[in-house]
Amino acid sequence: MESLSIPATACPKISARARLQTDKVTGKPVLLYPEGALMLNATAHAIVLLCNGQETLEAIVSILAARYQAPAEEITKQIIRLLDRLRAKNLLELLQADVK
Secondary structure, three states, X not given: OOOOOOOOOEEEEXXXXXXXXXOOOXXXXXXXXXXXXXXXXXXXXHHHHHOEOOOOHHHHHHHHHHHHOOOHHHHHHHHHHHXXXXXXXXXXXXXXXXXX
């Protein structure tokens, strides 16, 4: 199995320095941060909405696989690619899942 840059048990959370809102001109979702903005397509928006610090990466993959009727193995790399881009811009924190 391929090594993941984000552990399956990590709980991704959008950084406090970033804010999700709707672009006033296009009506599309945008992630604003001090250095700029990222326009999000529908899939990226769905991923970002789940980055609340409560859901593990594994849960996010499961939720989106069910929603889009896609195999988890296929979408995991795409999700991690987006999350890695957000981490590179310091827009994503990785929290540890609460052990129950």
